[in-house]
Amino acid sequence: MNTKPELLVTASSLEELYRLAEAGADAFLIGEERYGMRLSGEFKVEDIAQAVNYAHEHGKRIYVAVNNLMTNELLEDLPEYIKQLTTLQVDGIEFGDPAIVALAREHAPGIALHWNAEMTSTNAVTANYWGRKGATRAVLARELNMDEITGMIGKLEVEAQVQVHGMTNIYHSKRRLVGSYMQHQGRPVDGNDLGLQRGLFLIEAERRDETFPIYEDTNGTHIMSSEDVCILEDLHLLMEAGVQSFKIEGILKSITYNETAVRMFRQAIDQYAQDPEQYEFDESWMDEIRRIQDPERELSFGFFYKEQVF
């Protein structure tokens, strides 16, 4: 597998997108809250158009998140939205809901579909199932470990995307959990004030040193991991296995932070591509990331080296 894997990152704004492009990102995941989930910022259709123009001029790709759990109401607007995205020539859309497969077939044939069912994208048979339904890529669950991921690549008939850095979503409810709690305490708050920017987090009674970001938006309540995954040290294992796309999740991080993460992963990917045999992980890449890491959030291997039971 000698093709260079793609370095994909989220962007909260056009400004961030330009900066991360300069830092070395190949592709961007953007979108709007109405159709996509847990985006780091809002890109309306006009913004997506600008992003696509910029990206295509610079040899980069734009993927749009249309991965919400869709309701009947959203179905009314989705055909138009998907058609617009096709017209804009976005490079792919991420989906989780089968409704999108049916809608894309009808309204946007030919658009690249990336299957992303979050924590439930867990095996090759299912990924290939969606492949036969039109998906070209599977976004693997972050709860899979290294052996499962590397073992899966050979069985996949679609590309694999793996998150290599950043936080992950660990719980999503349609309920307004923070707003409800505050109201229960007799101190109601404006629901608009409980979003990403507010910096809310939970601490579980017996795990005082782990902070779990929590926020609300129109899609409900989202709880995020207390750690930031970073598999930079062992990225070569994923490159060896032939993973086609590495994702850096930039939600709830500053542009400067994401820039650094992109630069470090860029170096690793480039060096490996130059000569896999001679490739060596450089500890200074990690140091760069550690230097800007929020001290209240641990950098971890996520589930890459965990054995889970059930």
Add this chain to the structure above:
Amino acid sequence: MSTTEKPKYYGKRHRLAKPELLAPAGNLEKLKFAIHYGADAVYIGGQKYGLRSNADNFSFEEMREGVEFANRYGAKVFVATNIYAHDEDIAGLEEYLCKLEEVGISAVIVADPAIIETALRCAPGLEVHLSTQQSTLNWQAVKFWKEEGLPRVVLGRETSFAEIAEIKKHVDVEIEAFIHGAMCSSFSGRCVLSNHFTDRDSNRGGCCQSCRWKYDLFEDARSEQEWVSEEDAADQQMLQSFSLGVNQKPLYEEQDSAFSMGSKDLCMLEHIPDLIEVGVDSFKIEGRMKSIHYVATVVNAYRQAIDSYMADPENYVLKPEWLEDINKAANRPLNTGFFYDTPDHEDHIYEAEEKAVPYDFAGLVLDYDEATGIATVQQRNHFKPGQEIEFFGPNQMFFKQTVGQLWDENGNELDAARHPLQKVKMKVDHPVRYFDMMRKNNTKQSKSAVKTAVTV
């Protein structure tokens, strides 16, 4: 409302065309009770691929016996194979599904397309029902699954009545909805709290209900401009306050209860007409881990409500005793989920949970001697002479009485029924029969009543 009337059916029950009452059965005994008390179908877990790895779960032999029992009542048995599989789970899947078909299972409840596809291919005799774990909320997705060959979709619990009506309008497919029991507060399948807290995979049956734990809610008081790294802060005295913990601003006060994601339980008993009229085809009760007493009580109440509505929709009235019965087995406050509106602050549980169920399952009727009016009861919880108890059974059988003299099998008088599964004889005020249950209020009675170790 005591009755001396003999139940009309035994081993056979008048079944209504629709809707189906679908009950959980954690083991063979619960299956028998659920069906005897009125379930049209039960869903169970096998040894693999189910989401309740802690439940008893059925062997194929037990499934066969369960299916035979169910067939006598014209009832069906479904198996939940609703995990999200990992690659290591795929080996053996075909064989497992074939075996389910062979032992007479009617349907599998599936979330993962890997399992859906395999079932459709290898076990065509099994219906494939889409699990609620897929969090299906819209008609286009429902249509997609119908076209894949699934005759039934269990909707996400977030679907409202208006949305169900819209789905039914667009797609002719059976719709199953949860109508009673505990609920994930997250979108089903979209929660890995257990994975993070305990390394247990929630989507493969390892859920440890972290949503019901207690949390403290904070706000990060650091603004972006103020933020510096720990290393930098350590170098500068004035910045040391930015190190760990200093800038966590609590959003709770001393007297407040902790934050929790735990939801109240669903109960749609008061809204049977709405459910039937919107066209829900199968009414599903949650609770494969629940007791026999719970399953029998809940099934009994819904059976009566559904039958009563179907017999005469115009003059249907909800009987308060159905709700009272439900409350005798409920261990959490109840609500109506997302059917009418998105749950708010009144729909969550923030206070410490009262685990105790108000009534205990005291005994199971094994036999009744008409000549003497003496019943043989298998002890399921401590009881003794003088205590107030209730007998109940299918077909509205219900009466209260006081426990009189007790004898063991050899006729020796007992001062109490102390031993789990002990056979005890006692005089009953009205005829009873096998499968009738005896329960006692455990809140008003003497604290000295020691609970036995039997899990019911």
